[in-house]
Amino acid sequence: MNNDDLNIDPKLLKPYNPNDTEDRIYKLWEESGFFNPDICIEKGIAQNDATPFSIVLPPPNVTGTLHIGHASMLVIEDIMVRFARMQGRPTLWLPGTDHASIATQSKVEKILEKEGIRKNDLGRDEFLNRVNTFAQESHDTIVNQMKKMGVSVDWSREAFTLDEKRNLAVRTAFKKMYDDDLIYRGHRIVNWDPKGQTVISDDEVVNEERKAKLYTFKYSADFPISISTTRPETKLGDTAVAVNPNDDRYTQYIGKTYVVDNFCGQKLEIKIVADDHVEKDFGTGALGVTPAHSQIDAEIAVRHNLPTKQVINEFAKMMVGNESILGKKTTEARVNVVEWLKENNLLENEEEVTQNIPTAERSGGIIEPLPKLQWFINVNKPIITRGNKTLKELMLEPIKDGSIDILPDRFEKVYYNWVENLRDWCISRQIWYGHRIPVWYRNDEIYCDIDAPEGDGWIQDEDTLDTWFSSGLWTFSTLGWPDMDSPDLKKYHPTTVLETGYDIIFFWVARMILMSQYLLGEIPFETVYLHGLVRDAKGRKMSKSLGNIIDPLDVAEKYGADAVRMSLVIGTGPGNDSKMSEDKIKAYKHFANKLWNITRFILTYTDTTKLEKNFQNFTETDLDLIKERNELVNTITKEITEYKFYLASDKIYQYTWARLADVILEESRPIYANGTNEEKNSRSQFLIETLEIIIKTLHPFMPFVTEELWSIIPVENKNLLMVTPWPEI
């Protein structure tokens, strides 16, 4: 057969070239306006009365660029969205970015540090200008990367967690919680990060296993009980020794108070108390209680009405002690305290132990528990407007009663466990970049509202909010809330599904449920689809130091975005980590080309101009093939509906290559060479139909090459493939 005689698009005569195609196709999509559900409804592509499909994009941090994990998230979400759109549902995928307060601020601080500039040299306003510039650049890079991956988000609704609309939502939420006494200001032991100079929440603390020495000693020679600690320097702040109530060794001392005149230059008053928390078998069975520098000790102190004495300041330096200790860093003071103990013959034992050191997630600094005045959200207070349920209960309820479904469901257990052990959420941060707390002070007055108070002399709280506070509002702050009459809010909330990484189930998923349940009285989403980490071919985490990072843009450039998308989806079930390698991506680049050539083959052999319209006289063989193909489409439709993208994508891949190309097309050759007209007609009709169906069902997975092929194949009255109805069998 001679190609010159055929009416075939010349593009098909060359191998598929993603680089010539993808940007052009994306532009077509954007210009069509079909990413916006309003336009789809207006043009009759989406049925206004069909169940809407809505999803928010987990907003990437404006701290730089997207990595392959983001790409994986974008692909899974784009598959859901394109599928829903092709089914004619009003489909909204709402994009945005996250200001990520601490993460972004410390990133910019590091950049400035290289220029020898500190944030305090610049002042709050100028520093924030720098951060905003950086955030804007990051944002632009991220948007560009997203477009390269082919995401069909509605750019007209794009949001930022720190823009004006979201700030109004944050202030409104804060005010309501303040009025309901759910937000309070309290003096408590908090996780202080001396390096980042801010408080962080319990969830931002990362425990690191390290070797340490456990010292056993007495405060003084005549003190009756020995205690053990890994942090001798904190003992200058001790106000009690706690023992187990059932420990016979110590019962005689319980209730007595001992005065130690000189412990490293500090006078101590130590009361012996009995507390169930103390384990008889650990160390000496006696615990030196340091209420100011330990969460647990603070709780013991409350139970026994003990005084709190702070001995370490915000720079992790000693506030008391003799000249070898006062003003010294805790690590240095520790050595000197041990030295002092030795000199005074008080040290009884020294042993090496492994222990978990709390560190700050972002700065890496070692956490110093300190008593501080901070803002908290009370998770245990009954809320009158919510049937006297607590925030904890509001978080648990929808999972327990099944109104929110978590995939894979094993994470439901993890979620329960976390919520049940949850303590009040510390939401204030000593960070400049973020939502300023909407509270003002004047002398002894305190004022909380959405807007600043009238009159002179009011000073706003210096602190900003935990970035997850604004993230918690994301499903509805992006849809017009606090305006309860917003049409978007009415139509698209609760959202259909939330797709995100299992690593932020506590940070984000739980907080969204909290905020939505409390502020709107409804769930934020019906399904939570949790994806895993993308690792390298050997299963290692990708990191700069290992040099195994795969940049999604690099590989998209090299192999095409469709190939990257397929490689990220196939073999990746919810909740499991997946492995990524260039070989895998390459395999799907080949597949895109295979599809390209299948189209060329079919268009070459089937002269569509001669095809009988509504041909129904299929041969027995072709009827079997139709049955097989239709069953496949049914399976794929079902699997996508059930969020089993890894199965669906692999099935189309297998069918297209191993079945259609390798077997059916090969068996078609003799039919075209020697068959009757009936047989040829039947086969041609089958092949053309099958090609259309394959292109449609592959579209959510490989949108670029399928859209391009769709523009080439002869179909009457066609629209863009992205809004062409999903095959109904």
Add this chain to the structure above:
RNA sequence: GCGCGAUUAGCUCAGUUGGUAGAGCAACCCGUUUACACCGGGAAGGUCGCAGGUUCGAGUCCUGCAUCGCGCACCA
């Protein structure tokens, strides 16, 4: 300490309610003047981590163990 996950071909992984072990990649052999070398065909390769149990039948269900990984708690 509590909980979760993984363990299947050399590598990476599927295996849906129990019914003759699958795919991709790699390696091996063969073929290819046209849809595609970004190809096709073929053969090879597995005590399904270990030990028990249930069953006519177990990769799949139950119990125990081992190794690896993860989460939470403790961390004086």
